[in-house]
Amino acid sequence: MTDVRPYVVGIIGGGQLARMTCAAAIGLGVELRVLAEGPNTSAAQVARWVTVGDYTDADTVREFARGCDAITFDHEHVPIHILEALEADGIAVRPGPAALIHAQDKAEMRARLSAMGAPCPEHEVVADAGELAAFGDRVGWPIIAKTSRGGYDGKGVWKLDSADQAEEPFAALADRTTVEGGVISSEGVRIVAEEFVDFARELSAIVVRSPSGQAVAHPISETVQRDGICVETTTPAPGLPEERATEAQRLALRIAHELGTVGILAVELMERRDGTIVVNELAMRPHNTGHWTIDGAYTSQFENHVRAVLDLPLGDPGARARWTVMHNVLGGSVADLPAALLHCFARDPKLRVQFYGKEVRPGRKVGHVTAFGDDLEQTLARARHAAGYLMGEEGWADQPLIDGGNR
Ligand SMILES: Nc1ncnc2c1ncn2[C@@H]1O[C@H](COP(=O)(O)OP(=O)(O)OP(=O)(O)O)[C@@H](O)[C@H]1O
Numbered sequence: 001m002t003d004v005r006p007y008v009v010g011i012i013g014g015g016q017l018a019r020m021t022c023a024a025a026i027g028l029g030v031e032l033r034v035l036a037e038g039p040n041t042s043a044a045q046v047a048r049w050v051t052v053g054d055y056t057d058a059d060t061v062r063e064f065a066r067g068c069d070a071i072t073f074d075h076e077h078v079p080i081h082i083l084e085a086l087e088a089d090g091i092a093v094r095p096g097p098a099a100l101i102h103a104q105d106k107a108e109m110r111a112r113l114s115a116m117g118a119p120c121p122e123h124e125v126v127a128d129a130g131e132l133a134a135f136g137d138r139v140g141w142p143i144i145a146k147t148s149r150g151g152y153d154g155k156g157v158w159k160l161d162s163a164d165q166a167e168e169p170f171a172a173l174a175d176r177t178t179v180e181g182g183v184i185s186s187e188g189v190r191i192v193a194e195e196f197v198d199f200a201r202e203l204s205a206i207v208v209r210s211p212s213g214q215a216v217a218h219p220i221s222e223t224v225q226r227d228g229i230c231v232e233t234t235t236p237a238p239g240l241p242e243e244r245a246t247e248a249q250r251l252a253l254r255i256a257h258e259l260g261t262v263g264i265l266a267v268e269l270m271e272r273r274d275g276t277i278v279v280n281e282l283a284m285r286p287h288n289t290g291h292w293t294i295d296g297a298y299t300s301q302f303e304n305h306v307r308a309v310l311d312l313p314l315g316d317p318g319a320r321a322r323w324t325v326m327h328n329v330l331g332g333s334v335a336d337l338p339a340a341l342l343h344c345f346a347r348d349p350k351l352r353v354q355f356y357g358k359e360v361r362p363g364r365k366v367g368h369v370t371a372f373g374d375d376l377e378q379t380l381a382r383a384r385h386a387a388g389y390l391m392g393e394e395g396w397a398d399q400p401l402i403d404g405g406n407r
């Protein structure tokens with residue numbers, strides 16, 4: 001008798017991305033082990049194989065990786081030297097450190113993308129406030145300044161209106177407590193200055209690549225960020241000409257191939273008012289702008305991520321419906337989310353909801369809703385209604401059913 005064992009994947013980080021990856025792994029019969037920051041994190045609540053430990057400790061990560069067919073990520077903050085050591089041990093790290101550095105460090109990302117001719121805003125790594133002010137004087141104010149590492153959800157991004165504010169990012173670096181949660185903690189954090197792109201909108205190009213080089217591209221999404229946090233996506237991006245959409249997909253596929261990424265690569269894009277696109281940044285893990293794929297695509301980003309890290313053939317990334325709208329549920333005045341489902345589900349039987357098992361705190365991502373349908377306005381209205389209601393925003397509870405709408 002042959003000894004049959006399941007595929008074993010280790011995911012580092014226990015947030016909601018790992019939680020949703022667990023759901024995909026369950027469907028595939030894959031054993032997903034989670035290295036979680038705490039016993040009650042979003043993924044640790046639902047995974048059967050959980051190690052609680054510090055992902056910045058080399059021994060912890062090495063021990064966790066033992067017996068895994070591949071190691072992958074819920075976030076991009078694992079120190080590169082630890083991942084290089086894993087690779088030296090013969091562990092399949094996917095994406096590998098040579099690619100991941102471009103999602104971890106925005107200065108590395110800008111340098112590499114510029115070298116390969118990918119469209120970027122004007123940018124420069126600046127050493128001090130004087131250089132930052134000189135950059136602003138050269139490209140024109142306002143400008144954007146970013147920490148090269150450790151930022152998330154807009155933390156570590158500043159819009160500066162004049163040279164008077166050029167000290168701000170450097171002061172934040174010196175006094176790291178001003179960046180919430182002490183996220184900016186690693187050595188080698190630099191400040192990247194960027195031209196302020198007066199974009200018409202933001203787009204997201206999500207592709208999946210496997211180690212053997214197969215790659216697929218999801219349709220392009222329009223994404224809306226508020227206070228640096230993704231709040232809504234619409235897929236396909238309304239009004240985006242087909243040749244522009246194809247151009248964005250090709251760009252993301254080219255970046256995936258040149259960097260040798262494995263799994264999801266999300267390319268955050270800004271569409272200028274003349275219709276041309278520039279890259280904002282890269283993520284090499286399932287991405288918030290890809291959550292619509294759980295209900296709206298033939299194969300979700302989470303499933304294809306798992307398939308890719310195991311080098312299995314990838315699933316169809318296409319959309320099932322004409323329009324799919326995902327709206328994040330950010331912590332608001334509704335603490336009892338489960339109870340609030342009554343209204344949402346009674347009103348809209350086709351609505352899809354995911355909660356992340358996180359305690360409601362103001363502005364925190366605690367879940368998302370997805371609506372799909374043939375009519376863009378109605379689909380948007382349904383998603384916004386449900387998310388607005390779950391966030392306790394005024395006025396949603398007494399709105400009538402939308403036209404044609406108990407669907
Ligand atoms: N050069 C720019 N010009 C105009 N707006 C910008 C620029 N760079 C970033 N932004 C805005 O700031 C947001 C956050 O920037 P960025 O994605 O670099 O930060 P982040 O904290 O890494 O975000 P994430 O939550 O995606 O990890 C962008 O989505 C965009 O709205």
Ligand SMILES: [Mg+2]
Nearest residue numbers: 154268280281
């Ligand atoms: Mg971003």
